[in-house]
Amino acid sequence: MVIVLRPNTSKEDINKIKNKMESLGCAVSETIGENRSILGLVGDTSKIDPGIIESNRNVEKVLFVQEPYKKANRLFHPGNSVIKIGDQTIGGDKLAIIAGPCSVESEDQITSIAQDIKQAGAGFLRGGAYKPRTSPYSFQGLKMEGLELLKIAKEKTGLPIVSELMSADVLDSFLEYVDVIQIGARNMQNFDLLKKVGKTNKPILLKRGMSSTIEELLMSAEYIMAEGNENVILCERGIRTFESFTRNTLDLSAIPAIKRKSHLPVIIDPSHATGLWWMVEPLAKAAIVTGADGLIIEVHNDPANAKCDGQQSITPQRFAKLMETLKKIAEIENKTI
Template sequence: MIIVIKPNATDAQIDHVVDRVKELGFTPHLSTGTERTIIGVIGDEDRLRAEPLQAIDGVEQVIPVLKPFKLASREKHREETVIDVGGVKIGGGNLMMIAGPCAIEGEEILFDIAKKVRAAGANVLRGGAFKPRTSPYSFQGLGEEGLKILRAAGDRYEMPVITEVMDPRQVELVERYTDLFQIGARNMQNFNLLNEVGQTNKAVVLKRGMGATVKDLIMSAEYVLSNGNQNVILCERGVKSFESSTRNMLDLSAVPNVKGQCHLPIIVDPSHATGRRDLIPAMARASVAAGADGVHIEVHSCPEKALSDGPQALLPDEYHELMQELSKLADVLNKQMTYAHQGANA
């Protein structure tokens, strides 16, 4: 860690900073330049980070050398993490293609959508059983009945399934039916929930919060990792901005940004990022080109009747066309899509 001293700091203040560092059990190295004095501190940076060194008189800035997310960091884990969910791999050149409706509305419609997205090339089926809605009067999901339908559809079409878990009290129930947990944007910093899913062995797709930085996202992943669950997949799904023509602003720079700092896979959700069906194909192609390890797309056979987020859902034929394009792009980028082992979800 580096402590930057204020230009007008007195010798007494500098000596006090040095003495305080020694009191804490660390080794200070003083470097005095013509315009600036800095103190290099040698020791356990994680423990040092907890000390309020910037509150000391004469200190201008405290700069950590190591990343605060030690388990997710490339500094400790150089190779990309590859996660296997029933034969579907993500990371290390493997693409996870998640598709399905925003909400599980019934058995017949989910089975129809599942059949079509699987035929198009999707390798994970999504569907919300519990829906966090802005209005308490909007459709809130089918709960456990929806989970049963989702599991049955995944088994029928040999696809792992993913659904959102919203509360620590739901983890045990959702774990019973799903192959991957989804932590939504509103819960990205629900630390009790992160700790709870961290104590399971299920893969976790962690979505970036609407006002969260990339560092915030990775630090939330650190909660899951620190509890023992190493199967974390990050998801860029857009952040809030002043632009009003899209639902959110898709930050594609987050993909290479995350990959430069972190070994975990990252996917992109262009459906929630744009909120517009017409923009999803272009943003999905751009996501894979930027290095994403997959895309998460909402598909509905009749969006105008969807109980949740119809305007941002592709029709099955549109999804099929997009997947053909993404398959060609994957070939160019030397990436591949794997599929569930036969009977893996039975």
């Protein structure tokens, strides 16, 4: 951590800051410039709240050297984390392909889609039972009934289930019915929920908030890991920018960025990122060659009549064709599907 002081800060005021930093366990070295002095801090600064330093009126700004996360940091865990889900894994040489509808709508719908995607080679079934919708008047999901239907689909296909948890109220049911708990983009900084899932040992699929930086995503992972649950899978699903052609802007550079900074696996959601079914294929391919550990893709057997997000869902037929292409791409990357 580097502290830049305001011009003309007195020797006495500098010493006060140095003493405070030393009391927090840091060694401090001072560089005196013509206009501004700077203090370099050595030691573990990851647990120092920078606001505590910036609140000093003689401090112009605080510059970060060390990342503020520890458990998610590759520096202290050089190898890639591989998360186990039943006999499947996410994070190794086998790409994790998660597919399924935005919402569970009926037994027929979810089992039919599950069977189709399984046949095409998907490894996991996604399906929303509790749905975060911008409007209170939109379909909010089948809730518990949805979880029951996912269970049936799992029994028929063997596919592990990925579903979004919106409230700790139903965490127990999720622990029973679901194999990977998804924390959605809108709840990425719902710290209470993060702590609660951090106390379980269930794998967590943590989606990047639509205006969250990569560092904030890693800090939210740190919340879960700090409670003891290190089974965290990160997911980039588009960030909010000025461009409105796509619903969000898929930030594929987040993949190499996260890979450099963290050991956690990263998957990509091209469906929510673009909101456009015809962009799913090119961006799914792009994710794989950029180094993603997997994909989460919306598949619906009747998109035009889907209860939500039909415009970003592809049909099982198109999904099967995409899987063929992805297998070729994976080979070039020395990965399998």
